[in-house]
Amino acid sequence: MIALNDYLYSGDTVLRILQKYSSDLEQEAQKSHNEVDLLHCAFLSQIMDMLEHNDFLTAQSQKIREFYMYMAKEYPFLAFTFKxxxxSLIRAEEKFNGxxxxxxxxxxxxxxxxxxxxxxxxxxxxxxxxIAYRVVISLPQCHLKEGQDREKEELRYLYEIANVLPFFMEQRGFRVESAKGVRVSSSDMLKEAVRPYYRDYISNxxxxGYRSLHITFYDDTAKCYMEVQLRTKAMDDNAEIGPANHLGYEKRQENERAxxxxxxxxxxxxxDExxxxxxxxxxxxxxKLDVNMFSAANNSLINDGCGLYRGRLILPYEHLSRFQSDLSS
Structure with missing residues (x-):
């Protein structure tokens, strides 16, 4: 059986590893008439196309930036990031087989x-x-009125933004995809017109404790899917450095063995495969891996600039909240 692990010790770049792995897997799949492995090869080709021919990402990110500019105008008091x-190759391979x-x-x-x-x-x-984009918002304490609950206010703004996003993106050449009944929102803050498109990990x-709103779009120009995640800073912290980031390794191992x-x-x-x-x-x-631009002291201390273990960043935008005095003029 051909596996990605066998290609990670050659000192090659991620792109060359993908090319060799996919080519060998395809040859083996054709000999054995393995349809799933042929699908696997097509999946790997998508990743290669993104790494090798990524001009479309520039156009795509410019359209995402338009929503960033919309938010900066509509919510100048919020702090937020767009990423x-x-x-990553290893995560994609894990997920496909999973x-x-x-x-x-x-x-x-x-x-x-x-x-x-x-x-x-x-x-x-x-x-x-x-391809995934993440919008993380935060409402600074100085913008809260007396008696307001910060978490409730952030949640209100998050759903408000979620209600606008699908139609904003459709006007720019993206087709919003149905969530197909997965994690249907029970929040009354989400409008009925957009409810079928969101996987709501906040109300569900x-x-x-993972919480987030997920929505999928098809980019008609680039001919590919992309996901957008909407979170508050507290939700993002929990997902990135809190309990939701520690995937219950022992529990997962136990489930896999079962x-x-x-x-x-x-x-x-x-x-089996x-x-x-x-x-x-x-x-x-x-x-022990030898991959171009990748170094790891151990499985916790990792510096990955090549998209092997951590996702390759394609968009960093940050909006800092204005102070109350700036808004009074």
Whole structure:
């Protein structure tokens, strides 16, 4: 079985690693008529296209910047950041294989049989966050009126912004995508017209207290999907450096082992290979990898400027809140 791990010790750039891994995987898939691995190759090609031919990101980020300028005008009292990233290679590989393992396991547990190849391929079609932008807002204490609750006020502004975003982006060549019933919002602050598009992890809190609003767009110019996340600073802190960032490693390991026990080796090749690739990635010793521009003292201290382990940044904008005295004129 061909796995990404085998290509991470050559000293190559991330792009060359992707090219070699994808090429070898495609040759093997064609010999064995493995349709999932062929899909896997197409998925890797998307990442390569973003790294190698990223002119479209300049045009895309300019359109995102227009929403930034809109917010700066409408909410001068808010502090907020806009960030964009291409998902890291290791995280993308983990997620692709994780989707396969999770879907086959859940399907088998429910129906006591394995899903068809068409059903697996349909499940893999939902991977739409290779490009993601994040808007994080904060309401400075000096802008709160007496008796106002900061968290409630930030939440009100966040949903207000969420109500505007879909139509603003549609006017600039983006097509808003349905959330397909995932994490349907129960908040009365979200308008009915936009509710079907959002995955609401605020009114439907995720694991470890994860909270955020997620929405997916299709960029008609670039011919690709992108995700936008909306959060308050407190939500972002929890996701980046708080409990939601520590993914319950021991619990996850326990769940993975349980899935392996339910579906023994040899019962489903597609499951076996995705499971093995995922487990091998979890055991990577990052300090021993030899990849261009990547260095790691250990699995916690990492300097990644090449998009191997951490997403490659493509958009940093920051708006600092004005003081009350500036608004009075």
């Amino acid at each position: 964009g990233r291409i998902k 989707y396969i393992v999770e879907y086959i396991y859940d399907y088998y547990e429910k129906y006591h049989q394995f899903p068809s190849m068409e059903e697996i391929k349909k499940r893999l079609d939902c991977f739409r966050d290779l 809190e995720g694991e470890y 899935r392996r026990d339910v579906i023994p080796v040899g019962e489903c090749r597609c499951f 995705a499971y093995e690739r995922g487990m091998r990635l979890q055991k990577l010793e990052l300090a």
